[in-house]
Amino acid sequence: MQPIEWKVEARDGEARTGTLITRRSLIETPVFMPVGTQGTVKGVRFEWLEEELDARIILGNTYHLWIRPGTDVIGRLGGLHRFISWERSILTDSGGFQVFSLSDLRRIGEEGVEFRSHLDGTKLFMSPEISMEIQAALGSEIVMAFDECPPGDLGRDEIERSLELTARWAKRSKQRFEELQDSGADRAFVEPGSNGAAVSGRQALFGIIQGGGFTDLRSKSLERTVGIGFDGYAIGGLSVGEEKSVMYEVLESVTPRMPEDRPRYLMGVGTPEDLIEAVSRGVDMFDCVLPTRNGRTGGVFTSRGDLNIRNAGYRDDETPLDEDCGCSVCARYSRAYLRHLYTAKEMLGPILISHHNLSFYLGLMKKVRAAIRAGEFEPFRKTFAERRAEAAN
Ligand SMILES: [Zn+2]
Structure with missing residues (x-):
C-alpha cells in the first residue's frame, strides 16, 4: 500500500485534473494549498477553511514551528493536527527555504546548515536527518526532502554545485524518513484505510528538483531526484526574482519529463496568472503566501484584475470586492466599508x-x-487572462 493514492482523471493538453488521496483527505487537483506558516493561515479560522473555502490541505512551515513553539511542545500535545485543530491534510516544507532566506550567518557544509534563529539569535543546526525528524514529529501527510535553496542570482557553477548537494541531501532525507516511518515516529499516525481509501497510514515524501534557470541543470537534478524515488516531485527555486519567461521555460522543459504517475508541485508560486500558466504546463499543486500577505495590506485579487482597497476611489463604492465571487465577504460587505476598516486600522479588514x-x-x-x-x-x-488584463488598463 502506498501512503498516497494519485489518479489523473482528465487531461486537456498538458493540463491535468485528478485526485490525490492522503491518509486524511481527498484532494482534487490542480490544488492551491493555503499557507499556515506558524500553525495558522494568517487571519483565517479553520472553520472557514473547512466549511466555506473547502480547503483539503494546508501547508505548515517546519522551521517556524520547530523554533516556536518547538517540536517537543507540539509532540507532547499530540502532533500538529491536534495542536492546531485541523483534521485534514498538511504538507510541511523542509525548513530549508527559511533557513536560507531568514537567518543570518549561515554556514553550509556537507552535513547540513549552521545558522542563527531569526527570533533570538540562538545558534542552530539543520540537516536532512533533523528535518525528517521534525516533520515526523509534526505528523504531516506530505513531507518535503531537505534541499539547498540558493538565491536566484547565482551563476551556473554555483547552481550546479548546489543541486549536487541537494541530491545527496535528498538521498539522506529518504533514508532517515524510511527509518522514522518504520519506527512509528510519526506522531499523527493514522490507521490505514481510516478515510476509506487504500492508503497506508504512513507519511509521504516528496523530492525537490532544483537547477535555477538552466534547463540542462534542471534535467540533471530531475534525473538525480527521480533516481532516488519519491512519492511526488516538486519544482523548487522558482519565483525568486527571475523573469516570468524563465519560469515558463523551466516548466516546459521539466514537467513533460517528470513521472506521469506522481503529483507535481510547484513550490511558492504564485500570482493567479502563474497558476494558470503552470497548470497549462502540467503542474498539479501550488502554495503561496500572496492571498494572505496581500490581504493584510489591502491587496485584493478579483476576476477583473487586482486592486488595493485603500485607494481613495473606493470611499463611496457600494459594490462588493468582486461581483463574480460567491464568498461570504462579497455577499455582505461593500468596498467602501472594507476601505474604511483599513483606513481605521481595524483588524477585521485584513x-x-x-x-x-x-x-x-x-x-x-x-x-x-x-x-x-x-x-x-x-x-x-484565454478569457481569464483577457478579463484580468482589461481592468489593469
Ligand atoms: Zn469574495
Missing part, C-alpha cells in the same frame, strides 16, 4: 480580505478543474 483572496484562489482552481474536465481549458485560460 481578516475579511484574506478570506476573500483565499476564496478567489481556491475558486479559481475549482474552475480550472472543471475546464480541464470539460476539455475547455484553453478558452478558459
Whole structure:
C-alpha cells in the first residue's frame, strides 16, 4: 500500500485534473494549498477553511514551528493536527527555504546548515536527518526532502554545485524518513484505510528538483531526484526574482519529463496568472503566501484584475470586492466599508480580505478543474487572462 493514492482523471493538453488521496483527505487537483506558516493561515479560522473555502490541505512551515513553539511542545500535545485543530491534510516544507532566506550567518557544509534563529539569535543546526525528524514529529501527510535553496542570482557553477548537494541531501532525507516511518515516529499516525481509501497510514515524501534557470541543470537534478524515488516531485527555486519567461521555460522543459504517475508541485508560486500558466504546463499543486500577505495590506485579487482597497476611489463604492465571487465577504460587505476598516486600522479588514483572496484562489482552481474536465481549458485560460488584463488598463 502506498501512503498516497494519485489518479489523473482528465487531461486537456498538458493540463491535468485528478485526485490525490492522503491518509486524511481527498484532494482534487490542480490544488492551491493555503499557507499556515506558524500553525495558522494568517487571519483565517479553520472553520472557514473547512466549511466555506473547502480547503483539503494546508501547508505548515517546519522551521517556524520547530523554533516556536518547538517540536517537543507540539509532540507532547499530540502532533500538529491536534495542536492546531485541523483534521485534514498538511504538507510541511523542509525548513530549508527559511533557513536560507531568514537567518543570518549561515554556514553550509556537507552535513547540513549552521545558522542563527531569526527570533533570538540562538545558534542552530539543520540537516536532512533533523528535518525528517521534525516533520515526523509534526505528523504531516506530505513531507518535503531537505534541499539547498540558493538565491536566484547565482551563476551556473554555483547552481550546479548546489543541486549536487541537494541530491545527496535528498538521498539522506529518504533514508532517515524510511527509518522514522518504520519506527512509528510519526506522531499523527493514522490507521490505514481510516478515510476509506487504500492508503497506508504512513507519511509521504516528496523530492525537490532544483537547477535555477538552466534547463540542462534542471534535467540533471530531475534525473538525480527521480533516481532516488519519491512519492511526488516538486519544482523548487522558482519565483525568486527571475523573469516570468524563465519560469515558463523551466516548466516546459521539466514537467513533460517528470513521472506521469506522481503529483507535481510547484513550490511558492504564485500570482493567479502563474497558476494558470503552470497548470497549462502540467503542474498539479501550488502554495503561496500572496492571498494572505496581500490581504493584510489591502491587496485584493478579483476576476477583473487586482486592486488595493485603500485607494481613495473606493470611499463611496457600494459594490462588493468582486461581483463574480460567491464568498461570504462579497455577499455582505461593500468596498467602501472594507476601505474604511483599513483606513481605521481595524483588524477585521485584513481578516475579511484574506478570506476573500483565499476564496478567489481556491475558486479559481475549482474552475480550472472543471475546464480541464470539460476539455475547455484553453478558452478558459484565454478569457481569464483577457478579463484580468482589461481592468489593469
Ligand atoms: Zn469574495
